[in-house]
Amino acid sequence: MSGLLWFVVFLLGTLVLAYQRVSLLVSTFVYGLGLLVFIWTTGTTNIVILTLLWLGLAVLVLLNINTLRIRLISRPFLRTYRRMLPSMSQTEKDALEAGTVWWDGQLFSGGPDWDKLMAATAPRLSAEEQAFLDGPCEELCRITDDWDVTHRRGDLPPHIWDYLRSKGFFAMIIPKKYGGLEFSAYAHSCVLVKLSSRSGVLASTVAVPNSLGPAELLLHYGTESQKTYYLPRLARGEEIPCFALTGPRAGSDAASIPDTGVITKGMYEGREIVGVTLNFSKRYITLAPVATVIGLAFKLLDPQRLLGGERTEYGITCALIPRHTPGVTIGRRHFPLNVPFQNGPIQGKDVFVPLDFIIGGTAMAGQGWRMLVEQLSVGRCISLPSSTTGAAKAAVFATSAYARIRRQFNVSIGQFEGVSEVMARMAGRSYIMDAARSVTAGAIDGGEKPSVPSAMLKYHLTEMARTVASDAMDVHGGKGICLGPRNYLGRAYQIVPVAITVEGANILTRSLIIFGQGAIRCHPFVLREMNAARDKDKQRGLKEFDAALFGHIGFTISNAVRSLVMALTLARFSRVPQSSTQRYFQHINRFSASFAFATDVAMLSLGGYLKKKESLSARLGDVLSNMYLASMVLKHYDNQGSQQDDLPLVEWACRSLLYQAQEQLHTFLRNFPNRFLAAFMRFFIFPRGQTYHAPSDPLGQHVVDSIFYNSQTRDRLTLGVYRTVEAGNPLGLLQEALVLADAAEPLEKRVRVEGVKTGRVTALDLPGQIQQALKAGILSETEAAVLRDYDRRVLDLINVDDFAPEEMAAVTLPAEVRSARVSSG
């Protein structure tokens, strides 16, 4: 063999070993064997080549001797690493350790194990849960008049509050032994999907008590007596909870709350006891104006050491404070963007409560932040992702029907390419949202508490909802803008910024949380290295650090090679489940390797500074999120029985997500501060440039075709939307018109072609044209009746509301005030 051929063999051998993640020991053995074969077959005596090759083997052998490796490499490196390691507060540690690592960890590995994801059972509703959706949920939607709630009343009417309490809507997460419904995460999510398709106020009101708040905290940390007192009362709706963390000075930086609880002696119910004196000012608290019990977060201080310990500062603590406790001011309301769910401020001045008001008692003093972050992941995966998915589904359901029945230029507006492009985007994004919320809820039901995915879902699903709501408004034109009982979009559009802001405002979540938490939590080696570096037992720490460091080096090399090979071959040979969607699995494999490699280079070169470079970590977070969402789409498709008709949606979703992943990686490299390293990474990540394309126009058209007509794909995509055909439910009436359009459209066309175009029909409006077409024999009596009925329904649906000037005031003023204003003005 020639020298060149040997070089190629050596290179390929190295690539295969690295690609397959072969261990250092085996790699050394293979290298040694190859060296012997090379010398034996070539008989080379070239001293330079031989020296280099033997030197290579010597290095590999030395690296296999642990004690030598530790002394020469790991120990000096650990010293530098300790200096570079950013200090971490307990609050940050708690946040990092909260929840579990799930599919996010696989994506960080550079070689996700698809069998694990695909083997997970699909989420299913129990008979009882399905009955709740078909019964109380359906009925609740029927009796809710969103216009009355949002415009006239500024609140849910009393009979709806009663219905919510009596049917257990506030008790979905409370176990049956306390009188709750004990629903699965998936069922909980489906309830919110349905409610939000009807009314944002309804969904927000139900979401909060079932998310992070008193019930959840009591369940996990409450004392037995707190549980037995409060949980049955919460389940029966006798107590309405709220949870108060945010204040004027502490929003996103919630751990900096200045609210205090000082351990003091004081009088309570006629007796002197040791208790807590609270002073606090909270705002934006959902349900506060109507709450009977406040879950309160404050910083606990014990200056007189009355708790018996050495400490005077305990940190964030949570307590349950009854509404009527002296010193509490509660009841005023904020006005969140014309979607007036109950939300308002709470102040407390020298509020004295017993110690057993602390959730979990004094044993949990100072544990508040850990409690909050530990429990945040589950609620954050469900409340906002489900509510926004419901709203997006409703928008797609309504918009596709409206775009079919609304004609301009004698064509359904949905048939214009421009409108169709927007509708494809809406449908594709709604599919992604539905996939992400249901598969992740299934994972929660399987025992996971996915922390990083909860941040990804929160950010991406609320952002997608924002675009879906905007797109729906655009397609509806003036119909979406004029508010009134006939408007089914305006309030959903108005509530979107609320979802963007709460549970971790979106800019912060994208810039700081997703990648920041993911990189440490999900990376197979980083947390191990950090813990080893902080280990008080230096010897044990050094050994563990050495193992993690060399695992990490091998991991990085392997991911670089995997990224290069898969980018060159477009991942065609990467092993994935065999299916009609296998190419998308393969592309995720490729991006996973590229992402893992880029992450390591960024962390190694920027260290703690990466935390400050928020735009870079946000982009890496986007890559991770796009891969996560695409994985959820593939699993969801499989969960729904791989219906061929849904393939355009799956393809649109995966293409747009993976295209985004590619573009974010590209932008990350363009902005990477060290240009040499950026070029180095680019060689391994984009050796052929950016080869991945966004969804094509024809694919978008296929997506629209699958929802523009009454079809099973449309039903699956919009499953859960409140679509009962009845007066007052525009969504049901739109669906009815969509079905009727199949019969009416050919008749309308006949009138146009045989009547209008030939001059036999001259009327300008459809009713007149129908009349003339009937006389001219173009339509039969029956056909004319079908078309008239359809036209009447369509007109009813495209009409908007108008109001007398005095009706425009949200609060009807007394007649004398109105007349005084009119006469003076």
Ligand SMILES: Cc1cc2nc3c(=O)[nH]c(=O)nc-3n(C[C@H](O)[C@H](O)[C@H](O)COP(=O)(O)OP(=O)(O)OC[C@H]3O[C@@H](n4cnc5c(N)ncnc54)[C@H](O)[C@@H]3O)c2cc1C
């Ligand atoms: C309708 C509504 C209901 C709510 N319900 C509750 C409730 O029930 N209980 C409760 O305790 N709280 C509640 N909140 C509070 C909510 O969680 C906070 O609004 C949220 O934490 C953001 O705080 P802020 O509004 O003060 O914004 P700020 O913290 O002032 O943030 C302003 C902007 O700066 C960005 N930002 C901040 N820090 C960073 C950073 N490091 N990097 C990048 N960007 C950053 C944010 O993303 C945001 O875009 C509610 C809020 C609203 C509006």
